[in-house]
Amino acid sequence: MKNISTSFKFAACLWFSAAFLAPSVANAQAKPEAIVATSVPPIIPTETFLRRPEFAAMSISPKGDRLAALVPIKDRDNLVVIDLVKRTRITITNFTDNDVLDFSWINNERIFLRVGDGRDASGEARYRGTYAVNVDGSSIRNLTEFRGLSPLQTILDDTKGEMLVTMRLRNRVIADVYRFNTNTGKSELLTFDNPGETQGWVLDWNGQPLIAESVDPDSTDTIIWYRPMTSAKWEKLWTNQPDDAKDSMDVVAFMPDGKSLIVASNKGRDKYALYRYDIATKTVGEILFEHPLVDIRGGLIWNRAQKKLMGYRFNADVFGVKWLDADLDTLQKQLDASLKDTRNFISFNPQSDMKRLLVSTFSSTDPGMNYLFDTAVKALEPMPQQRAWIKPEHISPRKYMPYAARDGLNIPAWVTIPKGSTGKNLPLIVNIHGGPNARTYNESPWGGYSEAPFYANRGYVVLEPEPRASTGFGRKHLSLGYKQWGQTMQDDITDGVLHLIKEGIVDKNRVCLYGGSYGGYATLQGLVKEPDLFKCGVPWIAVSDLVMLQTETTSDSNNSRYNMNLFYDRTIGNLKTELEMLMKNSPVNHADKIKAPVLLVMGELDVRVPLRHGTSMRDAMNKAGVKNELVIYKGEGHGFNKMENRVDFFTRVEKFFAQHIGDDSQKVAAGVK
Numbered sequence: 001m002k003n004i005s006t007s008f009k010f011a012a013c014l015w016f017s018a019a020f021l022a023p024s025v026a027n028a029q030a031k032p033e034a035i036v037a038t039s040v041p042p043i044i045p046t047e048t049f050l051r052r053p054e055f056a057a058m059s060i061s062p063k064g065d066r067l068a069a070l071v072p073i074k075d076r077d078n079l080v081v082i083d084l085v086k087r088t089r090i091t092i093t094n095f096t097d098n099d100v101l102d103f104s105w106i107n108n109e110r111i112f113l114r115v116g117d118g119r120d121a122s123g124e125a126r127y128r129g130t131y132a133v134n135v136d137g138s139s140i141r142n143l144t145e146f147r148g149l150s151p152l153q154t155i156l157d158d159t160k161g162e163m164l165v166t167m168r169l170r171n172r173v174i175a176d177v178y179r180f181n182t183n184t185g186k187s188e189l190l191t192f193d194n195p196g197e198t199q200g201w202v203l204d205w206n207g208q209p210l211i212a213e214s215v216d217p218d219s220t221d222t223i224i225w226y227r228p229m230t231s232a233k234w235e236k237l238w239t240n241q242p243d244d245a246k247d248s249m250d251v252v253a254f255m256p257d258g259k260s261l262i263v264a265s266n267k268g269r270d271k272y273a274l275y276r277y278d279i280a281t282k283t284v285g286e287i288l289f290e291h292p293l294v295d296i297r298g299g300l301i302w303n304r305a306q307k308k309l310m311g312y313r314f315n316a317d318v319f320g321v322k323w324l325d326a327d328l329d330t331l332q333k334q335l336d337a338s339l340k341d342t343r344n345f346i347s348f349n350p351q352s353d354m355k356r357l358l359v360s361t362f363s364s365t366d367p368g369m370n371y372l373f374d375t376a377v378k379a380l381e382p383m384p385q386q387r388a389w390i391k392p393e394h395i396s397p398r399k400y401m402p403y404a405a406r407d408g409l410n411i412p413a414w415v416t417i418p419k420g421s422t423g424k425n426l427p428l429i430v431n432i433h434g435g436p437n438a439r440t441y442n443e444s445p446w447g448g449y450s451e452a453p454f455y456a457n458r459g460y461v462v463l464e465p466e467p468r469a470s471t472g473f474g475r476k477h478l479s480l481g482y483k484q485w486g487q488t489m490q491d492d493i494t495d496g497v498l499h500l501i502k503e504g505i506v507d508k509n510r511v512c513l514y515g516g517s518y519g520g521y522a523t524l525q526g527l528v529k530e531p532d533l534f535k536c537g538v539p540w541i542a543v544s545d546l547v548m549l550q551t552e553t554t555s556d557s558n559n560s561r562y563n564m565n566l567f568y569d570r571t572i573g574n575l576k577t578e579l580e581m582l583m584k585n586s587p588v589n590h591a592d593k594i595k596a597p598v599l600l601v602m603g604e605l606d607v608r609v610p611l612r613h614g615t616s617m618r619d620a621m622n623k624a625g626v627k628n629e630l631v632i633y634k635g636e637g638h639g640f641n642k643m644e645n646r647v648d649f650f651t652r653v654e655k656f657f658a659q660h661i662g663d664d665s666q667k668v669a670a671g672v673k
Contacts (some may be wrong), residue, residue: 039420040419040420040421041393041394041395041396041419041420041457042394043457043458043669044390044394044454044457046454046647046650046651046654047647048389048390049390049450049453049454049457049650050450050643050646050647050650051387051389052072052075052077053367053368053386053387053446054071054072054384054385054386054387054388055069055070055071055370055383055384055385055386056069056070056071056077056386057069057070057102057103058358058360058370058383059103059104059105059349059358060347060348060349060352060356060357060358061105061108061135061349061352062105062107062108062154062349062351062352063108063352063353064084064348064349064352064353064354064355064356065083065084065085065108065356066081066082066083066084066108066135067081067082067084067358067372068080068081068082068103068105068111068135069081069082070100070103073091073094074094074096075643076095076096076097076098076099077099077100077101078091078092078093078094078095078099078100079091079092079093079100079103079111079113080092081111081135084356084372090135090136090137091137092111092133092135092137093113093115093133095115097117098115098116098117098128098129099115099116099117100113100114100115101114101115101116101127102114104151104154105154105349105351106132106154106158106161106162106163106182107154107155107158107159107161108135109134109135109161110132110133110134110135110139110161110182110183111132111133111134111135112130112131112132112151112163112182113130113131113132113133114127114129114130114131115127115128115129115130115131116128116129117641128144129142129144130142130143130144130146130149131143131144132161132182132183139161139183141182141183141185143182143185146167146169146180146185146187147167147168147169147172148166148167148168148169148172148175149165149166149167149180150165150166150167150175151163151164151165152164152165152166152177152201152203153203153207154351155179155207156304156305156351160181160183161181161182161183162179162180162181162182163179163180163182164177164178164179164180164190164203164207165177165178165180165187166178166201167180167187169187173197173561174194174197174198175198175199175200175201176189176190176191176194176198177189177190177191177201177203177209178190179207190208190209190230191209191212193234194212194214195212195214195223195225195234196214196215196216196223197214197215197216197217198212198213198214199213199214199215199222200212200213201213202251202252202253202254202261203254204254204258205254205256205258205304205307206258208229208230209230210226210227210228210229210230210254211224211225211226211251211254211261212224212225212226212234213225213251215562217561217562217563218563219241219242219563219566220242220562220563220566220567221239221240221241221242222239222240222242223236223238223239223240224236224237224238224239224240224249224250224251225237226279228279237282242566242567243570244266244471244475244478245475245478245479245482246475247265247266247267247268248265248266248267249263249264249265249267249277249284250263250264250265250297251263251277252264252274252297252298252300253300253302255276256307256308259278259279259280260276260277260278260279260285261276261277261279262274262275262276262277262288262300263275263276263277263284264295264296264297264298265284266295266474266475267284270474270475270476271290271291271292271294271295271296271473271474271475272295272296272297273287273288273289273290273291273296274287274288274289274290274296274297274300274312275287275288276288288312289312289314289322291314291316293316293317293412293473294314294315294316294472294473294474295471295472295473295474296312296314299312299313299314300312301313301321302350303325303348303350303354304350304351305350305351305352305353308325309324310323310324310325310328311323311324311325311328311329312324313345315442317400317412317443318343318400318443319343319345319442319443319444320343321345321346328346331346331357331373332344332346335359339361341363341366341392342361342362342363342366342369343361343362343363343443343444344359344360344361345359345360345361346358346359346373347359347360354375355374355375355376356372356373356374356375357372357373357375358370358371358372358373359371359372359373359380362444362446363392363397363443363444364395364397364398364399364416364443364444364453365392365393365395365396365397365398365453366392366395367385367386367387367390367392367446368385368386368387368446369382369383369385369386370382370383370384370386371383386446387446394419394457395419395453395456395457396416396417396418396419396452396453396456396457397416397417397419398414398415398416398443398444398452398453399414399415399416399417400412400413400414400443401413401414401415403495403496403499404495404499405467405468405488405491405492405495406491406495407488409468409477409480409492411465411466411467411468411492411495411496412441412465412466412470412473413441413463413464413465413466413496414441414442414443414452414463414464415461415462415463415464415500415505416452416453416455416456416461416462416464417456417461417505418456418457418458418459418460418461419456421459423505424504424505425504425505425506425507426459426460426461426505426506426507426510427459427460427461427506427507427510427511427512427657427661427662427663427666428460428461428462428463428497428500428505428506428507428510428511428512428661429451429455429460429461429462429463429512429513429514429657430462430463430465430493430496430497430511430512430513430514430515430526431451431452431455431462431463431464431514431515431519432465432493432513432514432515432518432519432522432523433464433466433470433515433518433519434515434516434517434518434519434520435469435470435471435517435518436467436469436470436481436485436489436518436522437469437470437471437478437571438470438471439466439470439471439472439473440464440466440470441464441465441466451514452464454650455654455657458654458657458658458666458669458670459662459663459665459666459669460657460661460666461500461505461506463496463497463500465492465493465496467481467489467490467492467493468480468481468484468488468489468492469481469482469484469489469571481571482570482571483571483572483573483578483581485521485525485546485572485573485585486521486522486525486529486546486584486585486586486587487585489522490522490525490526490529493513493522493526494526494529494530494533497511497533508533509535510535510661511533511534511535511661512534512535512536512537512538512596512657512660512661513526513527513534513536513537513538513539514537514538514653515538515539515540515542516539516540516541516542516639517541517542517543517608517609517638518543519539519542520539520540520541520542520543520609521539521542521543521544521587523537523538523539523542524537524539524542524544524587524594524598524617525585525587527587527593527594527595527596527598528587528590528591528593528594529593531593531594531595531596532595534596535596535660535661536596536597536598536599536656536657536660536661537596537597537598537599538598538599538600538601538653538656538657539598539600539601539617540600540601540602540640540649541601541602541603541606541608541609541638541639542600542602542609542613542614542617543609543613544586544587544588544613544614544616544617544620545586545587545588545589545613545616545617546572546573546582546583546585546586547575547579547582547583547586548586548588548612548613548616549568549572549609549613550564550565550568550572550575551575552610552612552613554607554610554612555607555608555609555610556607556608557608587617588613588616588617588620589620591617591620591621591623591624591626592624592626594621594624594626595626596660597626597627597628597656597660598621598626598627598628598629599628599629599631599652599653599656600614600617600618600621600628600629600630600631601614601630601631601632601633601640601649601652602614602615602630602631602632602633603632603633603636603637603638603639603640604632604633604634604635604636604637605635605636605637606636606637606638607637607638608637608638609638611632614630614632615630618630631649631652633645633648633649654669654670655670655671655672657670658670658672658673659672
């Protein structure tokens with residue numbers, strides 16, 4: 001892509017007519033909601049918030065002449081392919097019991113896709129089928145029989161429908177690399193002599209598996225191996241311990257010269273950054289990219305056809321990109337100048353000539369819009385919105401608002417204040433994420449449950465903190481949370497509430513806790529530890545007992561072949577030497593300290609946090625005389641994914657909050673007055 005003009009125009013979207021779209025999209029556009037924006041937005045129906053997005057994923061073909069996308073058909077995400085030259089569309093899949101969970105281009109004529117139930121009881125993507133199909137719907141091949149098949153890399157200028165994949169054909173544990181033909185099912189093993197229990201591979205620019213990552217099941221250490229050619233012996237480069245709070249280095253990619261790597265490392269620093277690594281001398285070179293707020297462990301944007309690194313994406317207090325390519329940097333500035341109210345992302349097929357680009361836009365109030373950008377005519381062509389039924393003017397903005405914990409630690413957090421409100425003396429819902437070793441929140445809330453815009457639309461402030469032990473904010477932020485379940489980790493959450501009260505944003509007498517998994521634990525522990533501050537709690541799929549967490553035999557974590565005791569000992573506490581601490585910080589043992597009403601919600605089939613956590617907590621609260629209700633969703637697991645259950649859950653929770661911290665208008669809206 002060369003010589004992009006300093007300006008561009010918007011093209012009319014004529015070819016995405018109602019007749020062209022899926023019926024559900026056509027109806028949404030033909031009969032728009034008749035809502036007039038006011039200073040106080042209208043209450044948006046629960047079903048509207050939870051509705052599945054249209055055109056949830058899009059990808060341009062290698063030659064840039066086709067666009068693949070996921071659209072809801074018969075209430076399932078199915079794959080369509082749009083010919084950008086002929087302006088025609090073909091529906092590739094018509095699944096009624098499963099969704100297309102992800103897809104990728106094999107070459108310009110063929111697509112790889114994996115399917116599963118997007119509302120699976122696990123709450124996770126569990127693949128139930130793997131396929132390859134031509135863009136005209138022909139030559140479909142069911143690849144599900146090939147155990148553990150996962151795409152690793154496409155092959156430049158492929159015409160045979162081949163790709164480089166990992167499969168577990170020789171062993172259920174070890175992932176090998178194969179050159180795989182998606183038409184015939186024939187494969188060539190490229191890692192006959194893999195170095196141990198390999199779980200990850202990095203290919204060089206010729207598609208050769210020259211970096212391997214193996215895991216020791218006892219120590220759970222990860223060993224990084226290298227060989228200069230496929231016929232050479234493996235040599236160990238370094239070993240990483242399973243602890244991001246310790247010095248660690250991960251291979252991200254080969255540089256095109258084949259002599260150096262891009263690695264992510266936190267050695268000698270708090271946060272991960274990207275470095276150049278010289279293979280011959282085994283030395284770390286210059287920093288390629290870093291950020292002062294967050295770990296940088298990837299985000300590389302390549303043009304494989306040009307063998308060129310185009311830039312880096314990152315997710316800090318805002319989403320951003322640093323372009324190394326001058327033309328893309330210029331285009332980014334032009335987009336940002338024209339689309340001032342959104343984050344604007346440029347993407348392209350890494351094997352393409354970049355004549356057509358995909359531009360995706362979003363903000364905390366705007367669920368997202370996609371455009372095609374034609375570099376020849378310098379025009380943006382709008383495509384259907386992902387959630388056209390959501391009006392940005394009705395959504396409350398979500399802002400990065402960090403605060404200091406009582407020991408001075410900076411706690412990243414996002415706060416959503418109801419649009420049209422005074423911004424003062426409002427009720428607060430604290431949304432606590434799971435993990436806890438995870439990063440969940442950022443400036444865009446769309447997808448999943450969308451709690452922040454949902455509850456803000458009902459008039460509540462929503463606080464979403466990343467307390468210590470959350471990942472992505474450096475080793476100090478992570479390690480300070482070790483063995484602090486219910487202690488300083490809990491104080492971080494409380495301190496966020498106290499900060500908003502001090503700022504006058506929140507009414508100290510109207511604060512409730514809400515969270516799932518670890519967030520459910522922190523909700524219960526908050527009610528135990530601060531019984532006079534919190535007026536109610538909604539713990540769902542909640543850990544209630546730190547001893548049971550480590551000993552429950554029906555838990556999938558405890559049935560892992562890897563040594564989970566090492567993880568528990570490091571992050572939560574040792575069952576033998578720290579049993580007293582674990583019991584002290586288990587809410588199930590202190591239900592008598594809870595004063596606020598509790599709505600406890602569990603999944604019948606949860607194998608991550610088994611149902612016994614919920615029933616034991618219910619029994620303890622009943623014994624202590626705590627007002628509570630236990631709701632168990634049948635057929636659900638660690639997350640509620642069936643639409644009827646999600647609607648029921650949000651409806652129940654809205655009523656519960658309205659009863660305990662809502663004003664008259666909120667009670668009326670929730671149907672409780």
